[in-house]
Amino acid sequence: MQAGKNEAQGKSTLQEITSGIDCFLFMPSQLFPPPLPPATRANALQQLQAFARRAHRYGRERNFVVADHVNVSRLSAAIQHRLISQNEVMEVVLQHHPLGSVEKFVQEVLWRSYWKGWLEMRPSVWHSYLDEAARGTDAKIERAEQIATGHSGCAVMDDFARELIETGYLHNHARMWWASFWIHQQKLPWALGAKHFMNHLLDADAASNTLSWRWVAGLHTPGKTYLVRRDNIEHYHHAPGVAGMEMLEHTKAAEIRDSALAPLLPYHALPSNCPPDDKRTALLLHAEDLSVETTELSHLRPEIVAFYRHDEESSSSPRHEWRNMAFADANRRAEAHFGRAVASLSSVANIVAWLIEHRIERLVMMQPMVGPLRDALTALPDSLSNKGIQLLCLRREEDNRFFPHATSGFFTFWKKASRRLTA
Ligand SMILES: Cc1cc2nc3c(=O)[nH]c(=O)nc-3n(C[C@H](O)[C@H](O)[C@H](O)COP(=O)(O)OP(=O)(O)OC[C@H]3O[C@@H](n4cnc5c(N)ncnc54)[C@H](O)[C@@H]3O)c2cc1C
Structure with a gap:
């Protein structure tokens, strides 16, 4: 998930990514609505095949936010609702490329299993989020409304806010920047921002969304917050000279108290097999x-x-x-x-x-x-x-295979999960 590591490497440029691809640079205030993510299984499988051919470029290019999001799969809504399974996604990509050249993509696909397994074993975190989101935010509600509807005064964030409302999709890096802007720059309650995402994302998922917002807020790995930076946006997203970029300089981490109790419950595997037809x-x-x-x-x-x-x-x-x-x-x-x-x-x-x-x-x-x-x-x-x-x-076999490993951090999970990529 974290863009941080690749951000530092940052070898590609926006121009390299968009060259040879039929797309436009993503210009703020000049939104080209991309096609709706696939909403049928047949379309999702088709999009998966098309993406798999260029999946080896993903590790290098995925952090750039470009028009039509041609450098990422845009399969999340289909995966979230299981029009296609994560197993199918990994299998098709691994038919085209060896693991070594698509490892970053496979890792991202498994971030979803990690978040889902993590929350299955800590359901109280979901219910604390619901309580916090319901409490709302008295005096700040007006500001929250302005930002959510694209009237923050920071043009790049306002473009993302409108893209979310109009299309139901945001690139991962844009989600991280926007959530960080909301929490750390504007000092708004993280749960309220998470609820706004849940209402609008086509891929809205209790685990990936709640836990990603908590991760940006610094609650998932205490002491580690994700801070949005102007130079980072300028590198990964074409945004020169747009209004309000100065708001993104010198952002300081908000101090957030974690109200969630997160006792780790044992993982209960459920059967994946069909029962015998001995009952109506x-x-x-x-x-x-x-x-x-x-x-x-x-x-x-x-x-x-x-x-x-x-x-x-x-x-x-x-x-x-x-x-x-x-x-x-x-x-x-x-x-x-x-x-x-x-x-x-x-x-x-x-x-x-x-x-x-x-x-x-x-x-x-x-x-x-x-x-x-x-x-x-x-x-x-x-x-x-x-x-x-x-x-x-x-429960699907792939969930029983991966979920039990989500007991601590992602990289411990990945070590175990990557040994069992296929059934
Ligand atoms: C604040 C915030 C909120 C988010 N909320 C959601 C959400 O509600 N639902 C959701 O599916 N994802 C969520 N994500 C994760 C991620 O942003 C999206 O899965 C990804 O951007 C979807 O675009 P894609 O299909 O083009 O992804 P690709 O980059 O093509 O990745 C392929 C697939 O891997 C999975 N994936 C990739 N990155 C992540 C990740 N960081 N965490 C979990 N799974 C990932 C998705 O299933 C995705 O379709 C959130 C991230 C942040 C920072």
Whole structure:
């Protein structure tokens, strides 16, 4: 994740990256809306193939923020919702290149597993974030609103704010700069900024987002904060002479108290395999895994299938639009694969009533991870057990393989995970 190490090496230039690629330099206040990240599995696989051919350039070029973001994969929304899996991403890239020339990319893909595994074993950090974000920020709310909507007075940050709202995507380096500007330069509460990202990012993820904001704030590795610097932005993003750059000089780290208690819980592996068809079984799909037909669940012969849709309070319109397309694609594939119409459900009560109506004995689903979906389904296990219906939650093999290693820092995790890149 950290751009720091490569920043120091900084061998490429913006011109080198954009030469030979059909793109424009990213000029502040001259935003070219890039195409929407792929919202179907077929498009995501296509984009993955196209990216894999140039993945060996990623390590050198990834920190530059250029128009259309041609130097990164832009697969995060597809990966987050599992239109494609991290395994598939790594396998395709490793078919094109030896690990040595794409290690940086593989490492970044595994940052996601690290964050997800880390939060699975420390769920209290998510709930502390929710409490902190709900508390808001009395006097500073007006300033927070100005910055979030692109009226901070610092043109480069305002461009990023608008790009986030209009497209639902920001490059990793822009996310780091913007979060640092919010926390350390403007001294705004980190949880409020994290909530703004959760509302707008197409790839919004409880683990990657909360923990990245905590990392920028200096809460993940105490004493290590990420400070935005003018010269760094000028090197990695074409921004000469734009208004408000002086605001980025001499930023001092904000003093932040960590309210999260983070006891490490033991990792509970869940089965990845399909159960035998000895009970009347229903399959419940949801937004965290939009291609269950590619998992061990492909062998399941369910009586009925439904998609549980957890609607968000304040989802932005690009996010809403992207999710609608991705959900429709997932439902089409599930209908074709399982040969059943996919019902739509939106509450625990609906789920229980649907199962009873069809005399179902067992509900199978992929285990929701720490975050909003799991919170929305908290009552499900008890509600089912009260009705004598078995609940079987599965976890992808790749998650069981990587998550248990996320007990401390990323590089300890990487040492172990990199030995087990393939199943
Ligand atoms: C403040 C902040 C908030 C963030 N919030 C999210 C979020 O809500 N959801 C999210 O998926 N990522 C988040 N990230 C991580 C990262 O910025 C995005 O995953 C990445 O920019 C997505 O663009 P890409 O697909 O082009 O990535 P690429 O650079 O092409 O990387 C390939 C894939 O690796 C994974 N990845 C890359 N970098 C990271 C990282 N630092 N942490 C975790 N996974 C990574 C993503 O799945 C990504 O699609 C955040 C980073 C910061 C600094």
